[in-house]
Amino acid sequence: MGVRYFGASVRRLEDPKLITGRGTYVDDIAIPGMLHVAFVRSPHAHARIVSIDAEAARGMPGVHAVLTAEDLGEAAAKPMILPVPAPIIKQAKTQYPLARSSVHFVGDTIAVVAAETRAQAEDAAAMVMVDFDPLPASVDLDRALQPGAPLAHEDSPDNLIATLKGGFGDAAGIFAKAPHVFRERLELHRGGCHSMECRGVVVRPDPMGGRFEMWSSTQVPYMVRRYLAEYLGLEENGVRVVAPDVGGGFGPKAVVYAEEYALALAALHLKQPLKWIEDRREHFVATTQQRDQIWEYEVAADADGRMLGFRGTGLHDNGAYIPYGIVLPATGMASFPGPYALDCVDVTIHSIFTNMVPNTPVRGAARPNTCFILERAADLVARNLNMDPAEVRRRSFVKTEQMPYTTGMKARDGSAVAYDSGDYGRCLDMAFEHYGADFRARQAAARAEGRYLGLGIGSYVEDTGLAPFEGATVRVQPDGKIHLQTGAAAQGQGHKTVFAQICADLLGVRIEDVTVEAADTAAFPLGIGTVASRVAVVGGSSVHMAASEVRTKAIKVGAQLLEAAEADMELEAGFVRVAGTDRKIALGDIALKLNGLFGTPMMKGIEPGLAATSYYEARELTFANGSNLCEVEVDIETGAVKILRYVVAHDCGRLINPMLVDGQIRGGVVHGIGNALFERMIYDESGQPLTTNYGEYLLPLATEMPRIEIVHMESPSPRNPLGVKGAGEGGTIPATAAVISAVEDALSPFGVRITKHPISPQDIVEMIDAGRPAEAAE
Amino acid sequence: MxxxxxxxxxxxxxxxxxxxxxxxxxxxxxxxxxxxxxxxxxxxxxxxxxxxxxxxxxxxxxxxxxxxxxxxxxxxxxxxxxxLAEPDGTLHPIQEAFHEKHGLQCGFCTPGMLTTLAAVIEENPSIDEAGIRDAISGNICRCTGYETIVDAALSAAATMRQGA
Incomplete structure (x- = not known):
């Protein structure tokens, strides 16, 4: 079989409808009789609900119903289901679909207003009178665990969700004897999802009752089905969830939200189809965010600048509820010690309630946090030992001859974290080979002219291909077209194209002949979800398995029909052929024969249908890695940062479609640049969000973004049949670290040490003002 | 009210x-x-x-x-x-270029990018990269990092110059 599509930059099957305005996003779905929903939300970060008066709202034009938790009764009396329980969670607080007696963040859902138009629903929502008794709010992460701190939940003993401890090696001994120990405090800031499509839900109850269909802009349709069915006491079979075209996800759409629960409850109650489309302000106050952490850490290094150990304590803000349990702190924990072969790690993370928007993974989950911390530590060692930061990394990296390398840390399921393949030092060298060797000379020349250039590095390892499984059905139809069904949802990654590439190669057809149906619980029975850079690895492997099985069957049946040996068969251009002859039979004709004919018995020993269903079970993570180089120029008068070059050396194993991988990397890097320089979700001391539009919250724009120069290394994964590793988050994970590192390098004449992200021009000017001539190692 | x-x-x-x-x-x-x-x-x-x-x-x-x-x-x-496409379905050069250069991922910002760029390139097919970046500085894309959108626009502008 000649490989034709795998590895090629094939143009996407998804594009034709999306570039002509014929996509179907959830807001494009219209169902006769459908009402439009607006939510009444909490304007307070923390308050008791004294009373709700909806009479005026109910009388507004076009309004069909205003529903509170009380109106929904027993059906809405339980808190939402915690998808990822863990014994160490001390307070498993999840949101109610609609708040009952109290609210815990600005944006908490209180009532559903259903009207004939969205405008009428919004008008009426504004007329729902809620009497609140405001309570002190937990918004200061530093203070949140101290005695007397305001409680995020009025009935809690404290704000602690859980304390996670992890590590290996003799940290006390190693730190006591290490030639160098450096310490500092870091502050990492949250950002939002900001998919260009906000969330949205359409729900249609079955007129016979007890069943419904839901279209949701989600990354996890099967989880929506599972938890709504469980909560509502319905058979899973009675709940169909479809993710139609989804306009970006980036993590926060992998949550089963209060709005999904509330829409299902309200539609079943009203026996009418409903639509809710999140507006952008709601996105700021109700879609999950992530990354607020405060760390105190120490890094130990030997005399040559090799990092020996890391220890520290992190405060992790999880917001008002725990829709993802402790996944974030656990993921951050398991991501130590990154690409470095340390002798010890000793880390404690406290996950903490605040009265801010709940936290769940945003592109990279907590991996960008751990990467930022480790990369700051590497730069701190280099700075204090007056070494080249690249050299500290080279000396500290896991070496390729150590692969597979067991880090010493435990994954969330308790298994040992073990890197499978890669050459981290070589990847960093490739970045520098592409970038060039003249930076320090250019930097010196620029400084002589009063210009400040800086070079930063970000190196990372990313666990990809998360358990447990995805599956696929591959079916040849009588016209020779291939129908591929899978549970794996897409939000712009191009999974249909990638799956079709894998399938087309194995079956000897054109990718245009493969139609992919995904993310519809009625089309494929089981799925997990699109998170953690797992779909190419896990979903792709399942497609490979199913298509391989179909190939084997086509050869077996084709050989019988052509009266030839199976070993002589080849698949090409839609036919099974006796190699080197013109004796052939179309795949579609084999399918037609296997689909059966009245009164004609099937071939002996052959099951009906030219089709197969396979599930790929991911039992071991596979680890992507890479190093980024960022060159900036900082204007010391205005604090403006201009990114002059950005180089990515990236290793995600075998590339299925290099064009799509590069797209993932570029978008991911720009997200990380946003976290470094622009995106700032500000709350005041009472928990009011102050940045709730795109004038106040800045996203990266075309005028500010550099070209991202990408070089690939391909270290095949030995852990899946395709040899691939995930690519969805590797752009984001090291980018914030690289940008901050570059800005700090530019400002080295002022002795500036940057210990937070993001940094604004004002921050930079203040740091320069507070600066002093650079000092030697302490 | x-x-x-x-x-x-x-x-x-x-x-x-x-x-x-x-x-x-x-x-x-x-x-x-x-x-x-x-x-x-x-x-x-x-x-x-x-x-x-x-x-x-x-x-x-x-x-x-x-x-x-x-x-x-x-x-x-x-x-x-x-x-944007011709009535017979022939795509506008900017649509072709988005497909060719991977100028879209989730497709949600894409209609606004396409209309903005179609108008700008029709007006000035000689536009350069800085001009294109300026033209879409009011269009946010969370997926692509903009680079392939810029490449698509440059490619479409070149096509339109040849066609003119």
Whole structure:
């Protein structure tokens, strides 16, 4: 079989409808009789609900119903289901679909207003009178665990969700004897999802009752089905969830939200189809965010600048509820010690309630946090030992001859974290080979002219291909077209194209002949979800398995029909052929024969249908890695940062479609640049969000973004049949670290040490003002 | 708010067809296109005029359909993403280039990018990279990092120069 599509930059099957305005996003779905929903939300970060008066709202034009938790009764009396329980969670607080007696963040859902138009629903929502008794709010992460701190939940003993401890090696001994120990405090800031499509839900109850269909802009349709069915006491079979075209996800759409629960409850109650489309302000106050952490850490290094150990304590803000349990702190924990072969790690993370928007993974989950911390530590060692930061990394990296390398840390399921393949030092060298060797000379020349250039590095390892499984059905139809069904949802990654590439190669057809149906619980029975850079690895492997099985069957049946040996068969251009002859039979004709004919018995020993269903079970993570180089120029008068070059050396194993991988990397890097320089979700001391539009919250724009120069290394994964590793988050994970590192390098004449992200021009000017001539190692 | 919606009759040309509708005076052009004309290719993503997803071409100029009332479009000639291709289905060079250069991922900002760039490139096919980046500085994309959009626009501009 000649490989034709795998590895090629094939143009996407998804594009034709999306570039002509014929996509179907959830807001494009219209169902006769459908009402439009607006939510009444909490304007307070923390308050008791004294009373709700909806009479005026109910009388507004076009309004069909205003529903509170009380109106929904027993059906809405339980808190939402915690998808990822863990014994160490001390307070498993999840949101109610609609708040009952109290609210815990600005944006908490209180009532559903259903009207004939969205405008009428919004008008009426504004007329729902809620009497609140405001309570002190937990918004200061530093203070949140101290005695007397305001409680995020009025009935809690404290704000602690859980304390996670992890590590290996003799940290006390190693730190006591290490030639160098450096310490500092870091502050990492949250950002939002900001998919260009906000969330949205359409729900249609079955007129016979007890069943419904839901279209949701989600990354996890099967989880929506599972938890709504469980909560509502319905058979899973009675709940169909479809993710139609989804306009970006980036993590926060992998949550089963209060709005999904509330829409299902309200539609079943009203026996009418409903639509809710999140507006952008709601996105700021109700879609999950992530990354607020405060760390105190120490890094130990030997005399040559090799990092020996890391220890520290992190405060992790999880917001008002725990829709993802402790996944974030656990993921951050398991991501130590990154690409470095340390002798010890000793880390404690406290996950903490605040009265801010709940936290769940945003592109990279907590991996960008751990990467930022480790990369700051590497730069701190280099700075204090007056070494080249690249050299500290080279000396500290896991070496390729150590692969597979067991880090010493435990994954969330308790298994040992073990890197499978890669050459981290070589990847960093490739970045520098592409970038060039003249930076320090250019930097010196620029400084002589009063210009400040800086070079930063970000190196990372990313666990990809998360358990447990995805599956696929591959079916040849009588016209020779291939129908591929899978549970794996897409939000712009191009999974249909990638799956079709894998399938087309194995079956000897054109990718245009493969139609992919995904993310519809009625089309494929089981799925997990699109998170953690797992779909190419896990979903792709399942497609490979199913298509391989179909190939084997086509050869077996084709050989019988052509009266030839199976070993002589080849698949090409839609036919099974006796190699080197013109004796052939179309795949579609084999399918037609296997689909059966009245009164004609099937071939002996052959099951009906030219089709197969396979599930790929991911039992071991596979680890992507890479190093980024960022060159900036900082204007010391205005604090403006201009990114002059950005180089990515990236290793995600075998590339299925290099064009799509590069797209993932570029978008991911720009997200990380946003976290470094622009995106700032500000709350005041009472928990009011102050940045709730795109004038106040800045996203990266075309005028500010550099070209991202990408070089690939391909270290095949030995852990899946395709040899691939995930690519969805590797752009984001090291980018914030690289940008901050570059800005700090530019400002080295002022002795500036940057210990937070993001940094604004004002921050930079203040740091320069507070600066002093650079000092030697302490 | 007395709840009585004022309505007015408007006539305009959308993608080459004259349409006449009774429309609420408070409805913005984006909602009118999507709800009344079922042209759902125009996407609403911020509805406060910053992200550019809802951009349509009004009398040759890219405008944000969320910042313009439908009644203000009276008498105008509007082109949406659905109207960029030729009636026979031949794609506009900017559409071809987006497909060729991977100028889109999730596709949600894409209609606004396409309409903005179509108008800009038709006006000035000699536009350079800085000009293109400036032209889309009011269009937010979370997926691509903009680079492939810029490449697509440069490619489409080159095609249009050859065709001119």
């Amino acid at each position: 007395d709840g009585i919606e004022e309505k007015r009759r408007i006539r305009l040309v959308v993608n080459g067809r004259t349409v006449e509708r009774e429309v609420s005076t408070r409805k913005h052009l984006g909602d009118f296109l999507r709800e009344d004309l079922r042209l759902t290719g125009t996407h609403l993503a911020c509805e406060h005029g910053v992200c550019g997803s809802c951009t349509v071409i009004a009398d040759g100029v890219p405008v944000r359909s969320c910042l313009m009332l439908a009644v203000q479009a009276e008498g105008m000639v509007i082109r949406t993403v659905e109207g």
